[in-house]
Amino acid sequence: MRFKVIKVSHVLYYSVAIILMALIIALVLRLFLISRTEPMEQPAAPAFAADAQLADKTSSDMPAQDEADFYNISLDKALPILLGQPSPETQASASLASFISSIASVNMGQPNSLLNFQIPMLAGAPQYISVSSRSAARTTPGVEKIEDEDGDIILHNSDDEVNIDINDVTDDMEDIQLTGSGPQILIYHTHATESYKPSSKYNYKPDNSRTTDTDFNMVRVGKQLAYYLKKDYAINVYQDVTLHDYPSYNDSYTNSLASIQKDMEKYPTLKMFLDLHRNAYGTSNVNPDDTVTINGVPAARILMVIGTGQGFKDKPQYKENYKLALKLKDELDKVAPGISKGIMVKTGRYNQHISTNAVLIEVGSDYNTLDEALESTKYLAKAIANVVKQ
Numbered sequence: 001m002r003f004k005v006i007k008v009s010h011v012l013y014y015s016v017a018i019i020l021m022a023l024i025i026a027l028v029l030r031l032f033l034i035s036r037t038e039p040m041e042q043p044a045a046p047a048f049a050a051d052a053q054l055a056d057k058t059s060s061d062m063p064a065q066d067e068a069d070f071y072n073i074s075l076d077k078a079l080p081i082l083l084g085q086p087s088p089e090t091q092a093s094a095s096l097a098s099f100i101s102s103i104a105s106v107n108m109g110q111p112n113s114l115l116n117f118q119i120p121m122l123a124g125a126p127q128y129i130s131v132s133s134r135s136a137a138r139t140t141p142g143v144e145k146i147e148d149e150d151g152d153i154i155l156h157n158s159d160d161e162v163n164i165d166i167n168d169v170t171d172d173m174e175d176i177q178l179t180g181s182g183p184q185i186l187i188y189h190t191h192a193t194e195s196y197k198p199s200s201k202y203n204y205k206p207d208n209s210r211t212t213d214t215d216f217n218m219v220r221v222g223k224q225l226a227y228y229l230k231k232d233y234a235i236n237v238y239q240d241v242t243l244h245d246y247p248s249y250n251d252s253y254t255n256s257l258a259s260i261q262k263d264m265e266k267y268p269t270l271k272m273f274l275d276l277h278r279n280a281y282g283t284s285n286v287n288p289d290d291t292v293t294i295n296g297v298p299a300a301r302i303l304m305v306i307g308t309g310q311g312f313k314d315k316p317q318y319k320e321n322y323k324l325a326l327k328l329k330d331e332l333d334k335v336a337p338g339i340s341k342g343i344m345v346k347t348g349r350y351n352q353h354i355s356t357n358a359v360l361i362e363v364g365s366d367y368n369t370l371d372e373a374l375e376s377t378k379y380l381a382k383a384i385a386n387v388v389k390q
Contacts, residue, residue: 199369
């Protein structure tokens, strides 16, 4: 009697085919039997404190919902067919998601788990990558939700730092001519709720280095800067005190752009636009060099940020804005040596397309106290006064 020899490859082939057929049959049966299952419950929207962590925390602290939004957008961009798929609320999707999760450890509510399943090495990698600044572990201009070059609304994480040829940019710009009787400088705060460490003089309870109390957040810093500009230099300033990042952090730049446009329409004399922030390190194990002692008094150091608007439909003339930042830095070096941390150029836009005299200014960080931030505003005011002509 002769036995027919079956190749191992054939055995593997038939085994895989049988397993796939069994899975398909099981899937069809599961969808049929659970067709009356109630829809999946939608996850609750992130609270203010969790939403605000998108800028202030490291990648391991990112809210799950924000992380899911990032991957949803990425998958939609890469695989347009996903845009036409049924929503998770439908009964079939609920059953399918449950089935896939049971056999592949993939959570359909967390799209990054699909990528991690296909590419295991991603499972241990950070979901957000921040690029360190020269002497800072992280800066917080943050996420922008703006129309891109294709007309799509996207979440743009603008942490990436870029290099430009500074030989092409000099501080030979002429002083900004202030004309008219209306406000000349707009001070506003895209991330108004950012705050500082409590001190004996300013004792309050921040929530993740943030507060809506305008006596302790960036509005207070802007108020002090406006005070010095008006009192010491007779410069007409308008401060917009809107909390643009509350309750939605992701809409911060959209909200502040709307305020800027409204302010420009109301005050056509506006010529300089200053967005005051403070840097943040969150839970990072760092020792930032964010304090300098001037005349025996500690002050928060100042960093200026310019955006190139990479990928955005309406781009800023960033080299012109850089000229203003460079001139302010040079003046700060003169009036208070050591207070300036320089200029950082990043891929974000930061609404700097609205003018060629627009700068984002980081006054210290969450390692500073409000006392130190307020002390810095007197030097910043003098630097600003030195670059304008009345």
